[in-house]
Amino acid sequence: MTDFDAIIIGGGHNGLICASYLAKSGKRVAVVEAKTQVGGAAATEAFAEGFQVSRCAQWVHQLSPTIQQDLRLAQHGLSYAAENLGTISLRQEGEHLRLRGDQVSGADVGAKDQEAYRLFRRKMLKYAKLMHKLYSTRPPKLVEHDLQDKILLAKLGLGMKMLGRDDMSDLMRLILINIFDVMNETFASPALQAAIALDAVQGTPMGPRSPNTVFTYLHRFLGNAMGFEGVSQVKGGLGGLGNALASTAKSLGVEIKVGAAVARIDKTHDVVTGVTLASGESLSAKAVVSSADPKTTFKSLLGYPQMEAGMVRRVEHIRFKSGTAKVHLALRGLPEFRGLNEKDLGQRLIIAPSMQAIENAFNPLKYDECSEHPVMDISLASVNDPSLVAGSGHVLSAIVQYAPFSPKGGWNAMRDSFIKRVINEISIYAPGIEDLITASELLTPADLEQQFGMTGGNWHHGELTMDQVLMTRPATGISQYATNIDGLFLCGAGAHPGGNIMGLAGKNAAEEIIRQGVLA
Amino acid sequence: MKLAKRDTMLLETPFHSRVAELCEINDWGNWMGYTTPNAFFDVELEYFAIRSTTGVFDLSPMNKYRIQGPDAEAYLNRLATRDVSKIGINRVGYTVWCNDAGKVMDDGTIFRLGASDFRLCSYQRAIDWLLWCALGFDVSITDETDTIAALAVQGPTSCTCLTGIGLTDLNTLKPFGMRNYEFDGAPLMVSRTGFTGDLGYEVWVPPEKAELLWDRLFEAGKDYLIKPFGSYALDIARIETGFIQAGVDFVPAEEMVRPGRSRSPFELGLSWLVDLKKPLFNGRAALLKEQQEGSKFRFVMLNVDGNKPAEHSFILKDEQQIGTVTSAAWCPTAKSNIAFAQLEMPEGNVGQEYVAEIYYQRELHWTRVLAPCTVMDGPIFNPKRRRQTPAIPH
Numbered sequence: 081m082t083d084f085d086a087i088i089i090g091g092g093h094n095g096l097i098c099a100s101y102l103a104k105s106g107k108r109v110a111v112v113e114a115k116t117q118v119g120g121a122a123a124t125e126a127f128a129e130g131f132q133v134s135r136c137a138q139w140v141h142q143l144s145p146t147i148q149q150d151l152r153l154a155q156h157g158l159s160y161a162a163e164n165l166g167t168i169s170l171r172q173e174g175e176h177l178r179l180r181g182d183q184v185s186g187a188d189v190g191a192k193d194q195e196a197y198r199l200f201r202r203k204m205l206k207y208a209k210l211m212h213k214l215y216s217t218r219p220p221k222l223v224e225h226d227l228q229d230k231i232l233l234a235k236l237g238l239g240m241k242m243l244g245r246d247d248m249s250d251l252m253r254l255i256l257i258n259i260f261d262v263m264n265e266t267f268a269s270p271a272l273q274a275a276i277a278l279d280a281v282q283g284t285p286m287g288p289r290s291p292n293t294v295f296t297y298l299h300r301f302l303g304n305a306m307g308f309e310g311v312s313q314v315k316g317g318l319g320g321l322g323n324a325l326a327s328t329a330k331s332l333g334v335e336i337k338v339g340a341a342v343a344r345i346d347k348t349h350d351v352v353t354g355v356t357l358a359s360g361e362s363l364s365a366k367a368v369v370s371s372a373d374p375k376t377t378f379k380s381l382l383g384y385p386q387m388e389a390g391m392v393r394r395v396e397h398i399r400f401k402s403g404t405a406k407v408h409l410a411l412r413g414l415p416e417f418r419g420l421n422e423k424d425l426g427q428r429l430i431i432a433p434s435m436q437a438i439e440n441a442f443n444p445l446k447y448d449e450c451s452e453h454p455v456m457d458i459s460l461a462s463v464n465d466p467s468l469v470a471g472s473g474h475v476l477s478a479i480v481q482y483a484p485f486s487p488k489g490g491w492n493a494m495r496d497s498f499i500k501r502v503i504n505e506i507s508i509y510a511p512g513i514e515d516l517i518t519a520s521e522l523l524t525p526a527d528l529e530q531q532f533g534m535t536g537g538n539w540h541h542g543e544l545t546m547d548q549v550l551m552t553r554p555a556t557g558i559s560q561y562a563t564n565i566d567g568l569f570l571c572g573a574g575a576h577p578g579g580n581i582m583g584l585a586g587k588n589a590a591e592e593i594i595r596q597g598v599l600a
Numbered sequence: 601m602k603l604a605k606r607d608t609m610l611l612e613t614p615f616h617s618r619v620a621e622l623c624e625i626n627d628w629g630n631w632m633g634y635t636t637p638n639a640f641f642d643v644e645l646e647y648f649a650i651r652s653t654t655g656v657f658d659l660s661p662m663n664k665y666r667i668q669g670p671d672a673e674a675y676l677n678r679l680a681t682r683d684v685s686k687i688g689i690n691r692v693g694y695t696v697w698c699n700d701a702g703k704v705m706d707d708g709t710i711f712r713l714g715a716s717d718f719r720l721c722s723y724q725r726a727i728d729w730l731l732w733c734a735l736g737f738d739v740s741i742t743d744e745t746d747t748i749a750a751l752a753v754q755g756p757t758s759c760t761c762l763t764g765i766g767l768t769d770l771n772t773l774k775p776f777g778m779r780n781y782e783f784d785g786a787p788l789m790v791s792r793t794g795f796t797g798d799l800g801y802e803v804w805v806p807p808e809k810a811e812l813l814w815d816r817l818f819e820a821g822k823d824y825l826i827k828p829f830g831s832y833a834l835d836i837a838r839i840e841t842g843f844i845q846a847g848v849d850f851v852p853a854e855e856m857v858r859p860g861r862s863r864s865p866f867e868l869g870l871s872w873l874v875d876l877k878k879p880l881f882n883g884r885a886a887l888l889k890e891q892q893e894g895s896k897f898r899f900v901m902l903n904v905d906g907n908k909p910a911e912h913s914f915i916l917k918d919e920q921q922i923g924t925v926t927s928a929a930w931c932p933t934a935k936s937n938i939a940f941a942q943l944e945m946p947e948g949n950v951g952q953e954y955v956a957e958i959y960y961q962r963e964l965h966w967t968r969v970l971a972p973c974t975v976m977d978g979p980i981f982n983p984k985r986r987r988q989t990p991a992i993p994h
Contacts, residue, residue, distance in 0.1 A: 350885075384735045384736025385674065385678060385737055387880075388881075389699075390699050390700030390701075392735050396732075
């Protein structure tokens with residue numbers, strides 16, 4: 081008799097979701113989390129005395145509603161400080177660009193672009209709905225001729241057909257090209273083009289001209305197929321989601337161990353049997369399900385000598401590059417942004433002057449250098465949720481691009497100057513903000529790797545590129561949440577369908593593990 | 601006219617000056633980027649030197665990799681199909697290694713120089729795969745192909761010839777044993793190994809001693825009719841004694857392009873090299889599955905009627921094709937016409953009779969013979985002296 085049916089490595093959102101679904105089906109489940117709090121990338125942490133912030137992910141825009149309902153997250157304390165926020169793209173030259181739902185106004189947007197935006201969203205929504213079907217189940221394999229896979233492929237084929245001839249052929253054309261070209265052929269407004277292009281490149285090591293960026297845009301747009309109209313802000317920061325997920329899990333009987341780093345995954349000749357914690361404690365289970373990224377799982381926890389070499393090679397080939405950093409500013413008071421009122425400051429603010437500006441910011445990344453003029457996605461979370469800050473101050477967090485994993489000369493030499501560059505960019509729109517700053521923090525990709533266990537600082541646990549999705553996510557032969565090694569499964573963002581606070585990887589993994597009957 | 605050397609030209613081995621001098625017919629081939637003789641003077645006479653006196657073959661292009669470090673044994677155990685821990689110090693083991701699909705990438709020999717010190721000799725270039733396999737192991741992998749010169753000294757009088765250059769008591773060396781000597785102030789390693797199936801040795805020295813080794817050996821072997829031999833003669837000898845060759849009798853798995861063309865150790869008659877009791881090695885899961893579900897092919901040695909080598913022949917049963925020949929030769933010592941073939945399972949039981957469909961050409965005229973053939977129960981050339989220790993003196 082094993083200690084548990086399943087041990088989940090990592091108490092991030094996917095780990096907790098997987099644990100809850102397994103527990104819901106009557107399995108004895110433990111979650112082991114290295115940190116002292118669960119949530120993973122859904123974490124609220126103080127970076128300065130009295131200033132709490134969503135320290136990794138900062139918005140929720142595609143957390144599966146099915147999961148929210150199945151796991152009764154609202155009853156377990158998940159609430160939103162603000163939902164379906166608009167996006168305001170800050171403009172130097174005049175009126176800011178405002179996007180909300182399928183409405184766009186301001187900046188240089190004319191009636192023609194407004195109509196084009198509506199049509200563009202409608203088309204993207206059709207594609208995203210199709211993708212959502214694919215994302216909501218295990219990815220089909222092509223060669224095994226499994227009946228379930230065949231049915232899914234047939235459904236997808238039918239779904240493609242149902243798009244209509246024009247939209248179907250357009251999808252085939254768009255999916256591999258770049259957002260830069262698509263924006264140029266769709267819109268006249270550089271402001272609007274850039275606002276959409278930023279969505280396409282967030283969390284990637286790509287610029288708008290990089291191939292694959294239409295796919296990453298669609299991945300992000302998936303939230304719209306789930307009913308989101310914009311980003312939402314979790315009450316108490318994203319840690320609120322982590323806590324709600326933990327509460328659900330516990331109520332379903334999941335045993336959550338925090339401060340319980342896994343030293344290694346235990347394996348006999350043929351099968352994974354459990355984990356040994358850093359404390360020396362060993363836990364046995366019929367299955368070990370890792371929500372750590374694939375490289376961490378295989379290289380650090382299982383160990384390459386425990387695997388056949390071809391699989392090692394495939395894991396080593398998974399690309400984990402990122403160009404994304406987090407910046408947190410503690411502010412003495414509410415900054416003044418030119419042309420924005422307080423309600424506006426509670427929206428999602430972005431700095432993406434033009435697609436060319438994003439591309440220019442991207443170029444240095446190729447040479448392991450930081451952007452001169454970073455682009456970013458800003459949340460002044462305390463505007464909607466004063467509970468994050470102890471006094472009358474405010475907290476600003478920004479997802480900033482582009483910052484390499486290890487810049488030439490090292491981060492120690494670059495850290496201050498990069499924060500300064502970020503503040504300089506913000507101060508163009510909020511003059512005087514630098515005088516309000518009482519503390520600041522930069523989390524580089526290297527910091528994100530170290531503190532949130534995401535290899536390369538890549539929040540998708542492996543780049544979201546066409547060669548690393550579906551049946552080849554995370555790698556050929558490591559698919560459908562199984563790993564080629566009996567008893568070891570993946571349930572994190574490194575598995576299909578990938579990252580962002582979505583939760584489908586965890587849910588799909590649980591369903592697949594139950595379907596396979598390994599815990600029976 | 602002397603042309604300037606180019607980067608792309610074939611390399612010369614450390615024995616090149618001596619080899620070139622004796623290569624009377626100037627017939628050269630490309631062996632893994634080195635220029636090596638196909639034949640020196642006459643293929644059959646070279647072959648008979650191997651079988652009747654002593655033949656010398658320049659082995660230097662053989663890929664040699666040094667594997668050292670605390671995890672060296674564990675590393676090789678994950679790489680190779682056999683249990684490397686059973687190879688003692690100063691012993692040599694023949695093995696194959698597979699990819700994850702359980703298909704053979706190459707065969708070769710592992711020399712155990714110390715507890716954590718090995719040399720792997722392979723026919724194919726292997727450094728890329730060896731380095732991939734090293735991830736997670738505390739080992740260093742060094743390519744020694746260019747820094748060790750080697751000669752195969754094979755045949756009934758080989759021990760006597762080598763003793764003549766100062767390898768004292770060499771006759772006590774057991775098959776698959778190795779021993780270190782000093783040669784002109786440099787280390788010389790000799791192993792009782794070879795590719796001819798007879799009494800024979802392989803001698804390993806630093807490249808700067810290569811020419812001296814050659815000179816002394818040919819001096820010592822003069823009265824024993826020592827002769828150099830090229831790759832054509834070696835091919836006959838290895839077929840006669842049942843040795844397969846990568847790229848000829850199987851497609852190295854990671855070079856395969858067409859699905860299904862690579863072969864497992866079971867399918868190459870090498871199941872004795874596969875130790876499924878080992879906890880993990882590359883291809884183990886696939887080989888376990890193959891063991892349960894059965895292999896698709898069987899490697900056989902065929903004794904073919906007549907004297908036409910059954911090169912590239914189809915093997916027929918009731919006029920249906922059931923396999924193909926990969927290597928074939930008329931083997932003079934055994935006076936037999938031998939062919940290696942891959943047959944579709946369940947064909948290939950010992951004693952089973954088939955027909956080899958042999959095509960040959962005489963003055964642009966193609967002819968077909970249908971030669972009866974029989975599955976043999978082992979290599980036809982397997983003399984006692986191959987294993988006898990002490991080696992018989994001459």
